[in-house]
Amino acid sequence: MALPLLPGPDQTGAPHNAPRRPQGLRLALLGAVATVALTGALANSFISTQPAIAETSAQAAPAASPVSFADVVDHVRDAVVSVKVKITETADASDSESDDDSDAPSSPVPHLAPGDPLERFFKRFGEQGAPHQFGPARPHTAQAQGSGFIISSDGYVVTNNHVVEKATDVTLTTDEGKTLHAKVVGTDKKTDLALLKITEPGTYPHVNFAGATPRVGDWVIAVGNPFGLGGTVTAGIVSARGRDIGAGPYDDFLQIDAPVNRGNSGGPTFNTQGDVVGVNTAIFSPSGGSVGIGFAIPAETAQSIIATLKDKGSVARGWIGVQIQPVTDEIADSLGLKSSKGALVADAQDNSPAKEAGIKSGDVILGVNGERVDGPRDLAKKVAALGPGKKADLLYWHDGSEKTVAVKLGSLPDDSKAGSKPAALADNSALTGLGLKLAPASSIQGAGSDGVVIADINPDGVAAQKGLRVGDVILEAGGHAVSKPSDISSVIADAKKDGRKAVLLRVKSGEGTRFVAIATNPAS
Incomplete structure (x- = not known):
């Protein structure tokens, strides 16, 4: 995911990835919760917390509220698994001197304040602070944990990309404690989804994706592996839909208040019928723990991506080759538009389908194949869904009038490269x-x-x-x-x-x- 990340290990030393936010808030990827160097020493620790006392409401619950989620949980819990991943990585000097901006597990070495008595100890043994003292760093094995769920009787499993993208070995643990081996079938970084396949033959309990999108206010149940504790169930409601959290160009998250924490990555969010409505992937938090703001990939997005991964092992998206931005009221006024809907073309890349079709910077794309575009995110989703090689009729605003052009879509490149920053300047x-x-x-x-x-x-x-x-x-x-x-x-x-x-x-x-x-x- 194209997120700026910050370290935030939990009590077991897990990495905590988050974009920078004001007032110290962090958007945390939930996976890779428990990381330990399997070739080094493991320091066991557990942080006790004062149990919270739930306040009972004097007001009776609405008639539509379920008396208990137990029947739903009994129906789905056998299909939810803990995902454990082995990763081979090489530490270098930069690991101890810069923020960890990757999804890789961190070293189990604690972060020590300057002058701490233990600092000399870790430097002496070539760990944090001086990994280069005894020659080049040697590869070591780390372990990460997340969650997943089985979606077919023959053992296909859904989880997050950031849980398994660097995996050399993947094992699953069922609710009954049985260990299964799995292989990675395919991953999609842009939606943070991954598909696994259990290698042992057998018939497995599984769950289905929901056919309908939940409404804001509907009850949901999150099941996963928070902090590596094993199968855990929490409940809440859908707080919002269509959230853009800056994780990628196709953000369209469900926001839920069912408590989810690190280690819940890839775990399912169910409706009260036991169908999957979302895949938990991130939280918004000042501390790394749940504050009631979690984000899940909607079932309709996940179902489409997973089907493509199962069929092809990767996802190919349509591409027209433009940098786009929202149309504000001021921009609309300056261009003579009556509405601020659409996507403003900031730049049309050389040799791109858009450039070849005559679309220029300053044009506003208003529709695709007869469907109006609300904004940049809507345009990106519509074009991506069509796929490479397909033709699309683009409605756009150019020099004060609407025009239509047919464009043959290209294939979305893997990465975009930012330009170089100009040097320091001075002028009068x-x-x-x-x-x-x-x-x-x-x-x-x-x-x-x-x-x-x-x-x-x-x-x-x-x-x-x-x-x-x-x-x-x-x-x-x-x-x-x-x-x-x-x-x-x-x-x-x-x-x-x-x-x-x-x-x-x-x-x-x-x-x-x-x-x-x-x-x-x-x-x-």
Whole structure:
């Protein structure tokens, strides 16, 4: 998953992956909970917590609420398994000196404060702080744990990609304690799903995906392997649908408040009929434990991806080759659109289907094959679902009118590469009212030959509030290429005369190319 990750080991030394969030909140992948170096010493620890006392409500439960989930749990629990994964990894000096931004299990060596008496001990034995002292680090084996569930009588198992993506050996433990071996059939990093197959022949208890999407407020039951404790059942409701948590281009998560924790990754969320409505994959938490905000991949997404993995072992998605962003009200006004729906093309990549079809930066894609597009995520899902080689009719907004073009979809590349960040800049040219100091890109080493560079910015100014930063390069203003600061001033002045409230800037940064709408009258 394309997430910025932070370390956050639990009491057994498991990694805790999370994008950075304000107020210390972290989005944590739930898998890889219990990691131990099988070739080293294992320090056993257990953190006791004060049991919480549940408050009973004086108000009677609604009539629709189930009296007990026991019958459902009895029906499904035999199909839920603990997933244990062996991973061979090589530690290096960077492991102890930088944040762990990977999904790999961490070393069992504790994180020690500088000056801790044990620091010298671990350095002496080539562990944290000095893994290079006795020559090159040697590969060692680690173990990670997550959850999964059996979806067919012949032993196909669903879990998360981040639980098994680096696995050299996979074993499953059933609710009855039986150990089974499994192989990885296929994985899909973009949706964080994986399909396993039990290697021992037999007929296995299994569960089915739900045929209907749950409503917000419906009861759900999460079953999994939190903190490596084994089969655990929790209950709650669907809190929201269609959540975008920044995990990838196809985010469409269910948000649930049934408590899920690290080790629940890949475990199922059931409805009260015992059908799978989601695959648990992440939590939003300040501490790594459940605070009632968990995220599950919807059953309809999982079912489609798993079927493809079973058939082909991988997932191929349609691709048109554009960088896209949402259409804000200001952007819509600057382009003459009546609605902020659609996906704004920030850049059409060279030799891409979109470029060959004549789609350019500044165009807004409004529909695919007769279906209107709500926003960038909706467009990405629609195009991806069609698959490579298929033809699609794209409805788009260009130069003040709607146009339609037929596009033959390509295959989505595995990875996208970000451009290099411009070097530090300095300049004395100011653009009045926006809090910007600009300079021609050609005058700044490393900034390229096109556009105007932001050399300085007022952090409280209009431009900074729109997300512009020092080093960004403004390529176009109002659809016109710019090469000096006065070009931008002229475009803004002309827009004011035409009664436009905003001007669209096309901006290149280290993260790619995007559009930013700047008010023509910053003081208003």
